[in-house]
Amino acid sequence: MAMAGWYQSLDQQLVAASVRLSCILFLDSKIIRLLANHPFFGITVMTADRNAGKSIESLFPHFITQKDLPILVSSNDAIFSDVDAVLCCLPHGTTQEIIKALPKGLKIVDLSADFRLRDTSEYEEWYGQPHRAPDLQEEAIYGLTEIFREEIKNARLVANPGCYPTSIQLPLVPLIKSKLIEYKNIIIDSKSGASGAVPEIEQGLSHAAHSKVTVSFTPHLMPMSRGMQSTIYVEMAPGVTHLYQQLKVSYEDEEFVKLLEKGVVPRTHDVRGSNYCYMNVFPDRISGRAIIISVIDNLVKGASGQALQNLNIMMGFPENTGLGYLPLFP
Amino acid sequence: MAMAGWYQSLDQQLVAASVRLSCILFLDSKIIRLLANHPFFGITVMTADRNAGKSIESLFPHFITQKDLPILVSSNDAIFSDVDAVLCCLPHGTTQEIIKALPKGLKIVDLSADFRLRDTSEYEEWYGQPHRAPDLQEEAIYGLTEIFREEIKNARLVANPGCYPTSIQLPLVPLIKSKLIEYKNIIIDSKSGASGAVPEIEQGLSHAAHSKVTVSFTPHLMPMSRGMQSTIYVEMAPGVTHLYQQLKVSYEDEEFVKLLEKGVVPRTHDVRGSNYCYMNVFPDRISGRAIIISVIDNLVKGASGQALQNLNIMMGFPENTGLGYLPLFP
Amino acid sequence: MAMAGWYQSLDQQLVAASVRLSCILFLDSKIIRLLANHPFFGITVMTADRNAGKSIESLFPHFITQKDLPILVSSNDAIFSDVDAVLCCLPHGTTQEIIKALPKGLKIVDLSADFRLRDTSEYEEWYGQPHRAPDLQEEAIYGLTEIFREEIKNARLVANPGCYPTSIQLPLVPLIKSKLIEYKNIIIDSKSGASGAVPEIEQGLSHAAHSKVTVSFTPHLMPMSRGMQSTIYVEMAPGVTHLYQQLKVSYEDEEFVKLLEKGVVPRTHDVRGSNYCYMNVFPDRISGRAIIISVIDNLVKGASGQALQNLNIMMGFPENTGLGYLPLFP
Amino acid sequence: MAMAGWYQSLDQQLVAASVRLSCILFLDSKIIRLLANHPFFGITVMTADRNAGKSIESLFPHFITQKDLPILVSSNDAIFSDVDAVLCCLPHGTTQEIIKALPKGLKIVDLSADFRLRDTSEYEEWYGQPHRAPDLQEEAIYGLTEIFREEIKNARLVANPGCYPTSIQLPLVPLIKSKLIEYKNIIIDSKSGASGAVPEIEQGLSHAAHSKVTVSFTPHLMPMSRGMQSTIYVEMAPGVTHLYQQLKVSYEDEEFVKLLEKGVVPRTHDVRGSNYCYMNVFPDRISGRAIIISVIDNLVKGASGQALQNLNIMMGFPENTGLGYLPLFP
Structure with missing residues (x-):
């Protein structure tokens, strides 16, 4: 392929770039x-213990056209010799042991919650069991791409953020860092088809604030297969009258995070199927307050899309490679 | 009918109870x-200017079985001699003149926004035109049944509340009256298939607080034909640790307002098609705060159901007459 | 209750009418x-083996207002001494033994498929196990109310029809009986949120035709919580040019089966929550053919509504008692 | 770009390939x-008379990231000097005059119904007005890609098929051509969010049959923003027992038309957002009959996707260029 030259200049040792998906969820x-x-990227190995031996199209008929995909194998039968990178989509809790056992040279993006919380005692508190790979936890980089891009470049293991934390931290972290909003009384009302927890959000905001931030977080289950909206109610710092300008500066060079024109309400169906986060900030009737709305496709920017964005960075590829999907509207 | 006797004891002059619906919306x-x-109640007159001369079933096939309903007439052709009560469902703005012209002996429940705001200058500000029936406005009783039941009993004209104000004021008014929550920083995040405005809400809460209350109100449009959920974020007054008990006391004798068991989340499909408001109050992660969730069917308790509840009261009928519909779940 | 007098004149032996629901599905x-x-009817016993000891409102919050309902008991603990009638909603297969063990004086409507097929060998073929109560099967009356009303009046055990068979037989049986349509090449394309089988349909049509009828039946799963539409493609008998008139004659005195005005398409949301079946017949572009569309709420006329309609008949009550729900539109 | 060389061999004069979209629907x-x-392709001109002067992102916020798109202009202000091809998405009826006035050298794909019917008298009968460009009608090629690919290669004007006709003709044309099914009594029951008409379908099937085919066609409106399913009931020709094999042979080399494994039911969400048509054939309970199910995304293979597929062919590009979108599931 025409791309091979450029690719080899990137990494002479690689014969074929490949990704191994660790399970079929x-x-x-x-x-x-x-x-x-x-x-x-090509996919050379896909594991799925209960469905080992099956084709992916027999499980997901919409892949009938993807005839090059490998047959599913059990984790024990997976061979990593041709593999450069792993996207790990195992359930929370079982991931730690699996990743511990992987060859050290692999680049790994883990989509579970297992390496998202820096404080392993907090992990134990929320997930009800001690962390079984604290060393890996220490090494893991939190993969909120636009905030931790530099750290991700050199990471071996990236903990891909949850969908709610992605939609919430992207607008709040710049505002907290710039001290434009109060750290107290941040109220988050999210709507999606998924449930979620709050420690990851508070960890990210506390890190940005250099002090403990506790938020009010209410996720509402909606009958939607894709899409997540977070409505965030904040108090502005004394004398602050503008949040819009800060978000504009923070994200004007970002490809996947977009601040809409003033007054335009972000809608989930405007990002469906894409890796975009759309956001905007609105005045509140109550003086000194503001309302922020952000939307993502929870299955793309909130999961697999951001995972690929991170992996692109880890491998030295252009960050947007393979992510040029425009939203599927309507 | 066997009921006639009881009914006559209520009003000897009436030959047949009847309701006149003023338009077909x-x-x-x-x-x-x-x-x-x-x-x-029987329906003796239904007006609908553009559809005058048609049967209701030709517009709404689900009424094919209601063969006794009168043919639609234009407003000018409506005869009020046999009419005791009017349910007025005209668009905002056109209602004032129509109601001004009705015979004085009629009981009227108006479902438009025209008589909801006590301050006619506020009406002008929000609706962009001066109020054309300020005397009637003065006379109108705000029909939030559980709060203003006594006033409704003797009312001639009731302004039926909007759906958002109903779902929001029912939980908040008792908490404000009992001074259990702060009046500032009340944040309301509502989800429904309808849009809405805030002055009616602030009027009701200010009235309960005896001081001006300004709220943050964000309605979210959801793809649902029926159902409305309001999530309300409040600060408790200093030293207050419980809101549940107050709501329990306020509503324990009410038929249509139900405080759920602690921990149970109100869901819109549990009230669909019924006149119920379900509510509950939850602790917030942020100390000193609480989260209230209330749900109604916006087309019943948020509109026609509460209208009939009010009309029952105005006519001296048992309040729940004709409203014994259990929710249609699923 | 004030109704007791009238009720006693109906059946002097009964102290309190009551229905026992045999399980909570x-x-x-x-x-x-x-x-x-x-x-x-009052409900005196409700059984639910796994949920014995719980209140119904703890399982279904929309029943929070129904404080008179009995606590769920296990089947073994159910006492039938005060019970006059049973609505049996157990899964297919387990129903036969349960009903065999009930006191003989009870009126029973069974909502499972266990007694719907007259031919027990056909039951065995479709459900994979021999019928364990062939005597009861012989006794059971098929509860398609408008077709078998006379038989239902004296029945002790009624097999309530499936939802697809209800929506399909109601229009087809009168047309087959009057020999207006060919028995061959009847094509049925149904849309609902449920799956279904065909032997019950063919049994009913064959019975009407006095000869074996085989149909083409394709149920399509749709994302709808309530509602079922059957589109039926038929060949008219030689020389026949009208089907509408026959359906009009067949159902003009029926309360729950409605033939719409010519040209009006039956829609599922026009019968939602009600016991109605709406139907209509349309000309086909292909000469000699016709298209029939019928709609029901699969959870009412297709299940519990028709069951209550049948039970009313069996008890000697007016057939529409408790079934006066208008459709919930929209 | 590496592709430039190949592209230049196609047209040495072009600096940048470009498509002009004639309106914004x-x-x-x-x-x-x-x-x-x-x-x-780049887009150099987009017309939209009422929205002239606006950006596309102001109308469709999901295009906020597409900063290179031209500002909308009115049809009169459109300049065609840099334009090689036109995708015309004007309403039925107004298209004829517009296309008549375009420079003769342009390749045109018209997505309206204006040039789909070969017989202009049939056009007049269905659309209520005489055809105003019968010469163009004569020249137009019907763009059902997999059936008329050879004709499309040299076409200047392609009439892009309607969505229902696409989903119906793709399975039926090969079966009719091979005389495996009877031409009479073809019954088509389609489900989608759009309405549709039948003459285009009968034209295509009659052309394949070399004799007039009249079908029974019933489109059902479903609450779906994308997706179309056609269920087709056919009689097999005497002695025929297999249709699957014929469809397999007809489409085994096609990229966008897929016959599923025996027994797998095509589902609309398995093709959502993609240019695929999935189909399968099932035995019918009635001997001698078969049931065919085909699904497309009505907005892609049923409209813009097939349009681009056709334009690729007309320009000499690989047919699948720009169409490599996998289905967006779920």
Whole structure:
């Protein structure tokens, strides 16, 4: 392929770039869609213990056209010799042991919650069991791409953020860092088809604030297969009258985070199927307050899309490679 | 009918109880459903200028079985001699003149916004035109049934509340009256298939607080034909640790307002098609705060159901007459 | 209750009319809704083995207002001494033994498929196990109300029809009996949220035709919580040019089966929550053919509503008692 | 770009390939999505009379990231000097005059119904007005790609098929051509969010049959923003027992038409957002009959996707260029 030259200049040792998906969850089928059009990645191994021996199209008929995908194998039968990178989509809790056992040279993006919380005692508190790979936890980089891009570049293991934390931290972290909003009384009302927890959000905001931030977080289950909206109610710092300008500066060079024109309400169906986060900030009737709305496709920017964005960075590829999907509207 | 005797003791002069619906809007078809099973009301006149001369079933095939309903007439052709009460479902703005011209002896429940705001200058500000019936405005009683029941009993004209204000004021008014929550920083995040405005809400809360209350109100449009959920974020007054008990006391004798068991989340499909408001109060992660969730069917308790509840009271009927519909779940 | 006098004149032996629901399935919650407003029935026993000891409102919050409902008991603990009638909503297969063990004096409507097929060898073929109560099967009356009303009056055990068979047989049986359509090449394309089978349909049509009828039946799963539409493609008998008139004659005195005005398409949301079946017949572009469309709420006329209609008949009550719900539109 | 060389061999004069979209309809936003990732096409002109002067992102916020798109202009202000091809998405009826006035050298794909019917008298009968460009009608090629690919290669004007006709003709044309099914009594029951008409379908099937085919066609409106399913009931020719094999042979080399494994039911959400048509054939309970199910995304293979597929062919590009979108599931 014409791309080979450029690719080899990137990494002379690689014969063929390849990604190994560690299991077949619901989530995974989204990654396969993204990788199917990726110019540098092929999928060489896909594991799925209960479905070992089956084709992916027998489980997901919408992949009937993807005849090059490997047959599913059990984790024990997976061979990593041709593998450069792993996207790990195992359930929370079982991931730690699996990743501990992987060859050290692999680049790993983990989509579970297992390495998202820096404080392993907090992990134990929320997930009800001690962390079994604290060393890896220490090494893991939190993969909120636009905030931790530099750290991700050199990471070996990236903990991909949850969907709610992605939609919430992207607007709040710049505002907290710039001290434009109060750290107290941040109220978050999110709507999606998924449930979620709050420690990851508070960790990210506390890190940005250099002090403990506790938020009010209420996720509402909606009958939607894709899409997540977070409405965030904040108090502005004394004398602050503008949040819009800060978000504009923070994200004007970002490809996947977009501040809308003033007054335009972000809508989930405007990002469906894409890796975009749309956001905007609105005045509140109560003086000194503001309302922020952000939307993502929870299955793309909130999961597999951001995972691929991170992996692109880790591998030295252009960050947007394979992510050029425009929203599917309507 | 066997009920006639009881009914005559209520009003000897009446030959046949009757309700006149003043127009055929989307909204109206809901009232017809409720009146169809009402033991004391018959519908003698229905007006609909553009559809005058048509049967209701030709517009709404689900009424094919209601063969006793009168043919639609234009407003000018409506005869009020046999009419005791009017449910007025005209668009905002056109209602004032119509009601001004009605015979004085009629009981009227108006479902438009025209008589909801006590301050006619506020009406002008929000609706962009001066109020054309300020005397009637002065006379009108705000029909939030559980709060203003005594005033409704003797009212001639009731302004039926909007759906958002109903779902929001029912939980907040008792908490404000009892001074259990702060009046500032009340944040309301509502989800429904309808849009809405805030002055009616602030009027009701200010009235309960005896001081001006300004709220943050964000309605979210959801793809749902029926159902409204309001999530309300409040600060408790200093030293207050409980809101649940107050709501329990306030509503324990109410038929249509139900405080759920602690921990149970109110869901819109649990009230669909019924006149119930379900509510509950939850602790917030942020100390000193609480989260209230209330749900109604916006087309019943938020419109025609509460209208009939009010009319029952105005006519001296048992308040729940014709409103014994259990929720249609699923 | 004031109704007792009238009720006693109906059946002097009864002290209190009562219905025993034999289990708590998804389906059952619909029957409870219907019985809650029924003037002659109270619910004295509800069984649910896994949920024994719980209240119905703890399982279905929309029943929070129904404080008179009995606590769920296990089948073994159910006492039938005060019970006059049973609505049995157990899964297919387990029903036969349960009903065999009930006191002989009870009126029973069974909502499972266990007694719907007259030919027990056909039952065995479709359900994979021999029928364990062939005597009861012989006794059972098929409860398609408008077709078998006379038989139902004296029945002790009624097999309530499936939802697809109800929506399909109601229009087809009169047309087959009057020999207006060919028995061959009947094509049925149904849309609902449920799956279904065909032997019950063919049994009913064959019975009407006095000869074996085989149909083409394709049920399509749609994302709808309530509602079922059957589109039926038929060949008219030689020389026949009208089907509408026959359906009009067949159903003009029926309360729950309605032939719409010519040209009006039956829509599922026009019968939602009600016991109605709406139908109509349309000309086909292909000469000699016709298209029939019928709609029901699969959870009412297709299940609990027809069950109550049957039970009313079996008890000698007016057939529409407790079934006066107008459709919930929209 | 590496592709430039190949492209220049196609047309030495072009500096930049470009497509002119003739108007902004709902439909058009889909084409823009497809062209955004197309390697050989840029969009140089977009017309929209009422919205002239606006950006596309002000109308469709999901295009906020497409900063290179031209500002909308009115039809009169459109300049065609840099334009090689036109995708015309004007309403039925107004298209004829517009296309008549275009420079003769342009390749045109028209998405309206104006040039789909070969017989202009049939056009007049169905659309209520005489055809105003019968010469163009004569020249137009019907763009059902897999059936008329050879004709499309040399076409100047392609009439892009309607969505229902696409989903119906793709399975039926090969079966009719091979005389495996009877031409009479073809019954088509389609489900989608759009309405549709039948003459285009009968034209295509009659052409394949070399004799007049009249079908029974019933489109059902479903609450779905994308997706179309056609269920087709056919009689097999005497002695025929297999249709599957014929469809397999007809489409085994096609990229966008897929016959599923035996027994797998095509589902609309398995093709959502993609240019695929999935189909399968099932035995019928009635001997001698078969049931065919086909699904497409009505906004892609049923409209803009097939349009781009056709334009690729007309321009000499690989047919699948810019169409490599996998289905967006779920």
